[in-house]
Amino acid sequence: MLLKSRSLLPRPVVEGEEEEEDDLVSRLRDYQAAKQAAEQLAEMQQRGERGFGRVAPVSLPRSAEPVRLAQHQAMSLARALRRRLSTIPSPVQLIQGRERIPIRVMLERALSTVLPDRKSRFSDVAGTTASREETMAAFLAVLILVRRRVFDAEQHDTFGEIDLWRTAEHIPHLTELIPADAMEAS
Numbered sequence: 001m002l003l004k005s006r007s008l009l010p011r012p013v014v015e016g017e018e019e020e021e022d023d024l025v026s027r028l029r030d031y032q033a034a035k036q037a038a039e040q041l042a043e044m045q046q047r048g049e050r051g052f053g054r055v056a057p058v059s060l061p062r063s064a065e066p067v068r069l070a071q072h073q074a075m076s077l078a079r080a081l082r083r084r085l086s087t088i089p090s091p092v093q094l095i096q097g098r099e100r101i102p103i104r105v106m107l108e109r110a111l112s113t114v115l116p117d118r119k120s121r122f123s124d125v126a127g128t129t130a131s132r133e134e135t136m137a138a139f140l141a142v143l144i145l146v147r148r149r150v151f152d153a154e155q156h157d158t159f160g161e162i163d164l165w166r167t168a169e170h171i172p173h174l175t176e177l178i179p180a181d182a183m184e185a186s
Helices: 002-008 021-046 074-087 103-113 122-126 132-147 180-185
Strands: 151-155 162-166
Touching: 103 122, 103 132, 122 132, 122 162, 132 151
Parallel strands: none
Antiparallel strands: 151 162
C-alpha cells in the first residue's frame, strides 16, 4: 500500500536528483515480493479459499517523523476520495449456496439407523463425514423423533456422545411425524 500510495500521490519536483543503484535494487525486490504475493493470492482464489489471513507482521516505517503524503489538506483529500468512490459501482458479492438437506431425508436416515432393541449413537445418524448443515439437519430430525416419543436420548457428559434408542415399536410414517406442508418446505 505504501508503494501504491507513493505512486498515486504527487511528489515535489527536485532537480538534479538521480536514483541510486541501491534504490533501484530495493524497488525491484519490492516488486518481486508483491508479484509473488499476488500469485499466491490468485492460487488461493482458484482453490476457492476466499479468506486471506496475514502471515507476517506489518513493518512500519522507521522514521519517527510522520511522512507527509501530499501538500493538500486531509479534508480536501477525503472529499476527493469520496467523490471518486461515489462514481464507482458497488462490487457484486457472491454468496456461496449451502447444500440443503431435507429433514425428510434425515428422518428416514434416523429411523433406518436406530434399530429396535439396540442403542445407537448420534454420530451414526449424522454420518462420519457430516458437514455442519448435515449435522444440524440430523439433530433436528432426532429432536422431532424424541418429541414424538419414537426415540429416547441420553447424554452422559456435556458435549459428549448422545445415545439413542427406539421407544416405540410402531414405525410411524413420515407424514405422522411432521405435517406434509412442512415436509415440502424442507
